[in-house]
Amino acid sequence: MGRGKLRIYLGAAPGVGKTYAMLSEAHRRVERGTDCVVAFVEHHHRPRTEVMLHGLEQVPRKEIDYRGSVFTEMDVDAVLARRPAVALVDELAHTNIPGSRNDKRWQDVEELLAAGVDVVSTVNIQHLESLGDVVESITGVRQRETVPDEVVRRADQIELVDMSPPALRRRMAHGNIYKPDKVDAALSNYFRPGNLTALRELALLWVADRVDEYLTEYRSEHRVSKIWGSRERIVVGLTGGPEGRTLIRRAARLAEKGAGGEVLAVYIARSDGLTSASPKELAVQRTLVEDLGGTFHHVVGDDVSPALLDFARGVNATQIVLGVSRRKGWQYVLGPGVGATVARDSGPDLDVHLITHDEAGKGRGLSTGPRTRLGRARTIWGWLVGIGGPALLTLLLSSVAPDLGLANDVLLFLTLTVAAALLGGLFPALASAAFGSLLLNWYFTPPVHRITIADPKNVLALAIFVGVGVSVASVVDLAARRTHQAARLRAESEILSFLAGSVLRGETSLEALLERVRETFGMESVALLERVSDVEPWTCAGSVGTRPQVERPEDADVDMPVGDHMALALSGRVLPASDRRVLAAFAAQAAVVLDRQRLQHEADQARTLAEGNRIRTALLAAVSHDLRTPLAGIKASVTSLRSEDVSWSEEDQAELLEGIEEGADRLDHLVGNLLDMSRLQTGTVSPLIREIDLDEVVPMALGGVPEDSVDLEIPETLPMVVVDPGLLERAVANLVENAVKYSPAGTPILVSASALADRVEVRVVDRGPGVPDEAKDRIFAPFQRYGDAPRGAGVGLGLAVARGFAEAMGGTLNAEDTPGGGLTMVLTVPVASDLRAVGPEPVQQANWNFSAPPRNPSPGDV
Secondary structure, three states, X not given: OOOOOEEEEEEOOOOOOHHHHHHXXXXXXXXXXXXXXXXXXXXXXXXXXXHHOOOOEEOOOEEEXXXXXXXXXXXXXXXXXXXXXXXXXXXXXXXOOOOOOOOEHHHHHHHHHHOOOEEEEEEEHHHEHHHHHHHHHHHOOOOOOOEOHHHHXXXXXXXXXXXXXXXXXXXHHOOOOOOHHHHHHHHHOOOOHHHHHHHHHHHHHHXXXXXXXXXXXXXXXXXXXXXXXXOOEEEEEEOOOOOHHHHHHHHHHHHHOOOOOEEEEEEEXXXXXXXOOOHHHHHHHHHHHHHOOOEEEEEEEOOHHHHHHHHHHHOOOOEEEEEOOOOOHHHHHHOOOHHHHHHHHOOOOOEEEEEOOOOOOOOOOOOOOXXXXXXXXXXXXXXXXXXHHHHHHHHHHHHOOOOOOXXXXXHHHHXXXXXXXXXXXXXXXXXXXXXXXXXXXXXXXXXXXXXXXXXXXXXXXXXXXXXXXXXXXXXXXXXXXXXXXXXXXXXXXXXXXXXXXXHHOOOOOHHHHHHHHHHHHOOOEEEEEEOOOOOOOOEXXXXXXXXXXXXXXXXXXXXXXXXXXXXXXEEOOOOOHHHHHHHHHHHHHHHHHHHHHHHHHHHHHHHHHHXXXXXXXXXXXXXXXXXXXXXXXXXXXXXXXXXXXXXOOHXXXXXXXXXXXXXXXXXXXXXXXXXXXXXXHHOOEXXXXXXXXHHHOHHHHHOOOOHHHEEEEOOOOOOOEEEOHHHHHHHHHHHHHHHHHHOOOOOOEEEEEEEEOOEEEEEEEOOOOOOOHHHOOHHHOOOOOOOOOOHHHOOOXXXXXXXXXXXXOOOEEEEEEOOOOOEEEXXXXXXXXXXXXXXOOOHHHHHHOEOOOOOOOOOOOO
């Protein structure tokens, strides 16, 4: 059975109608006779969505008991047992409740697809993993539930469910998305017009890129060479000269005029040596085009004009930007130039812009050096001079100066042969020598008009003529071939230098390197294959291109071995032997990049293990001492109370019981911090945010310290804050206990609060020894205790837990010096006027998430 197909409805924000569109599609399929079931759809109490579920078969959900409550999730086994043709699975990025079959719902969907079940699902643009930082910068909300981009990109169909921001806000205001008590907060925060517009743009651009990928695949599969102007792609032809910067900036301005414009700068490294580029200038231009949002490409081409046009058509470009030639006027005798040739051959579907610049007509400014090949124009001129020249000279001498003498005639014919050799190389010169000798023999060597030669001296003269012509032609041809080889090596060295520099700087990933190989050699696909041993099958370590990848190197058009068990396989055309030297360098670099990526992955794993070992060692040290100390005190007190040999007074019994209680409280505090730290490190802390006054939380955090050790200053005029009361209380309690621990005896600490813009600051001020600046960040690390703190002072988790809870609520925790000596902990939390808790997920989604219980629970706290 084949793999099922995935269709995704993508939206810019909650409420645009993804689930409604999915259910509408399900009804259409049911009407056509398709076996379609609802595997999991959450209507969030939206009446119109709930009505759409009527008439559709729903697979019963699986009930999971978690933390004393029962929750429901999609029953993957039940869906697989039912095996429908199509299954509806809502909220692709959803995180399953602990105890489910998989951690993420998209993993459940992968199982259904692997079983051959078609799946229709929904996801919002903010849940794509790669866009998390962008969405957070726009909305201020960090998405905790994400789905890998590749999962969505692999979908067979992606349909954008779009709605304008005003229409979506009207739906929100009418109560069609959230409950009425949450509408005002949502409209003034996450659903602000600016936020919705930015998210809508993200969704449109992402879908446009996906459509562009589909278009590229279609054009490649159907070998469409004609340009389809679906979006403006502007190719900038660079020569490595100083005018390149002007061309790049002009192309960037052209791209800005159309939505979604793209700039691709390309440098053609010619093997005929007609260009001489400065590597330094090319590096500057590469940086410039990347800063402007474009891409830089380095391509080898025997002829610049066709290579540039092939590249432009290959990327489906709509415009080409070239600079007016820097050649002087007389140099146009050798040919029309690249600009004119490209404009002539571009066709009606590709616009060519010739941009004037300060260097136009001033000459190349760089030494062009000898030509690597003679070129088509010079070859034609060589044949004209070698064949037409002797014929014209014969006609001229016969009619004007018939008695000039054989020696002079030979010199004149030899001049034409040398000219043909200089212009056209070996073969025009040989033809000129042969044709000229025949003309000399027939018209100017007695007896004339006969092939025979009467005077032996004339035979020697003609032999010398032919020998000089052949010698000159051979020398010119040898020089041309040597120059061609030097220029080709130069072009190769430019590519290899650029490649090695980018790899050494760590700028090139394996896929980027393989893409450069494909682009440089004009291939359809490139793959790096490897195997463990000679008897093991080949596996693909990385590939690019649209053509199906080969399974063995020998099945490719070109294969380049890299060691005994690795090979680079290229499909598209057969490369000449001269290109394999550069290809070998690319293959070696690909192996280096692959090894570096794997070493980096192993290094990351080693760092993770090392960090885990460090925490484990610190935890063992804490258990061996800090936890055993209160246990020893508790056991000693209990043993004393149970002793029958001693008669304890009521005062002694009370003192022993007090010691037991203090030890138990200390154990509870240590174990609580250990559990909190573990939850923070595993990312299972999801705060339940609500509005609350600070004076309802902070006083309750002081229950673990003596009453006379804290001065509390919480003004009644402070605005309400949006926090998790339990997490805030635990954070403040840890800060207070730490401050009391280090504050001098008899000197109370100060806990104060003040409003600052859209934040509220809670300051815990002590008069202890303080902490130097270089250690202020280190004290927030787990299992860290500053200075000579006694072993019984705790395991060093209080401040780490406090900062973790603060950041989980969208706040911050930092340390400052107390004026006059001591340390001040500054905890900031957002005020209610900047409410951002009502985000893209329904509130009931967080009910099963962990929230640390307060030390003295109050009504309504978790």
